[in-house]
Amino acid sequence: MASTNLPLDADRLWSDVMALAEITDPEHPYTRRSFSPLFLQGRAWLAKRFADAGLAVRIDTAGNLIGRLDGADPSLGLIAIGSHSDTVPSGGRFDGIAGLATGLEVVRSLAGMRLGHAIEVIDFLAEEPSEYGLSCVGSRGMVGALDASMLDLTEPGGEKLRDALRRVGGDPDRLEASRRQDIKAFLELHIEQGIVLESRSLDVGVVTSIVGIHRIEIVFEGAADHAGTTPMALRHDALVAAANTVAAVRRIAEQLAAEGPDHFVATVGILSVEPGASNVVPARCRLVIDARSTNSALTRRFVEAVERDSATYAAAAHVERTSLVTLSDAPPIACDPVLREALRRGAQELGLGETDLASGAGHDAAFMSRICPSAMIFVPCRNGKSHAPEEWADREAIARGAAVVLQAVKTLDRSLPRKQ
Ligand code: GLV
Ligand code: MN
Ligand code: MN
Numbered sequence: 001m002a003s004t005n006l007p008l009d010a011d012r013l014w015s016d017v018m019a020l021a022e023i024t025d026p027e028h029p030y031t032r033r034s035f036s037p038l039f040l041q042g043r044a045w046l047a048k049r050f051a052d053a054g055l056a057v058r059i060d061t062a063g064n065l066i067g068r069l070d071g072a073d074p075s076l077g078l079i080a081i082g083s084h085s086d087t088v089p090s091g092g093r094f095d096g097i098a099g100l101a102t103g104l105e106v107v108r109s110l111a112g113m114r115l116g117h118a119i120e121v122i123d124f125l126a127e128e129p130s131e132y133g134l135s136c137v138g139s140r141g142m143v144g145a146l147d148a149s150m151l152d153l154t155e156p157g158g159e160k161l162r163d164a165l166r167r168v169g170g171d172p173d174r175l176e177a178s179r180r181q182d183i184k185a186f187l188e189l190h191i192e193q194g195i196v197l198e199s200r201s202l203d204v205g206v207v208t209s210i211v212g213i214h215r216i217e218i219v220f221e222g223a224a225d226h227a228g229t230t231p232m233a234l235r236h237d238a239l240v241a242a243a244n245t246v247a248a249v250r251r252i253a254e255q256l257a258a259e260g261p262d263h264f265v266a267t268v269g270i271l272s273v274e275p276g277a278s279n280v281v282p283a284r285c286r287l288v289i290d291a292r293s294t295n296s297a298l299t300r301r302f303v304e305a306v307e308r309d310s311a312t313y314a315a316a317a318h319v320e321r322t323s324l325v326t327l328s329d330a331p332p333i334a335c336d337p338v339l340r341e342a343l344r345r346g347a348q349e350l351g352l353g354e355t356d357l358a359s360g361a362g363h364d365a366a367f368m369s370r371i372c373p374s375a376m377i378f379v380p381c382r383n384g385k386s387h388a389p390e391e392w393a394d395r396e397a398i399a400r401g402a403a404v405v406l407q408a409v410k411t412l413d414r415s416l417p418r419k420q
Pocket of ligand 1: 361
């Protein structure tokens with residue numbers, strides 16, 4: 001279907017995506033890290049766009065930026081549409097942003113058509129793993145899953161997450177005020193970040209499930225010594241234990257994935273070495289493991305194996321494993337069948353090609369499913385590439401997906417159960 005036939009303004013939607021992309025660290029496009037000055041600049045732009053669309057704008061105590069359009073019947077509660085405006089370092093222009101621009105465009109396209117339900121567009125705080133080691137900070141807060149130990153997480157510069165939350169307009173001492181009971185449905189559009197839709201020339205994917213994500217931080221401590229004079233047998237090299245652990249993560253993950261049919265992947269994406277000099281034996285290494293699966297039992301077996309093997313490698317390298325902590329542990333979730341059906345019908349009404357798809361990426365929708373029916377729709381992205389500057393989704397692809405969300409919102413406004 002050509003975007004001129006869609007019930008929304010594809011150019012207006014596209015120009016929002018492109019405008020937010022401009023708010024980036026120019027040296028490392030596209031970077032807008034949560035809690036940074038650029039992030040706040042992006043949010044100021046977004047808040048203005050929300051207000052221009054007629055939304056009442058606020059930041060909740062969990063630091064989520066929310067734009068609200070009241071409905072005709074306050075007893076019905078609301079339908080929320082959201083995603084995130086933060087990026088990974090040197091990420092893309094569409095991850096998160098496409099979903100926010102969709103929310104805005106849905107609201108603008110409803111102009112003059114007052115729904116029974118209120119609509120909220122939500123920019124969740126820090127969906128990507130932040131410098132504090134935690135992802136989905138805002139959606140965790142909205143569902144009551146942001147606990148005191150998480151608020152004590154500290155970034156390398158020494159700032160605690162609770163202070164950063166205050167700095168961006170939240171209130172860590174009043175998080176319960178962000179817990180919602182009035183959201184009757186949550187919808188999120190996202191780029192697929194995979195190649196299924198593109199390779200099958202399909203317009204949209206209706207997400208069936210979202211992987212569980214388990215993150216572990218391990219620290220090995222040995223001793224800094226002269227790299228030229230310390231005999232091999234007398235070294236306490238923290239990097240040797242860390243490197244063997246990285247290789248073990250790969251090996252264990254490959255074994256679990258090979259068992260099938262469940263999805264299992266694991267990555268070490270952070271590895272720091274101190275003091276980090278070519279002629280000093282490494283004294284301290286920190287690594288962060290990100291493990292994902294559709295099956296929590298596989299994740300448990302992975303964690304047990306990593307605990308065992310990393311202890312063995314620490315002993316063999318004559319270093320201490322001084323810390324092994326779970327940074328976060330979110331189980332896999334299934335998307336709501338009623339909302340999925342509304343999205344599928346929306347796609348069919350628009351004559352679009354759709355399929356069911358599981359998500360290997362994490363999303364705020366996974367946390368939202370703890371408090372309300374939640375579902376997602378994916379749109380194709382070029383070569384499945386994401387979390388990289390090459391990330392790309394066509395203007396038409398986003399517009400089609402947004403039109404499906406718009407159709408689903410109209411359907412749900414009529415069909416959601418009316419009793420509180
Ligand atoms: C979010 O992008 C994630 O899947 O880590
Ligand atoms: Mn992402
Ligand atoms: Mn995302």
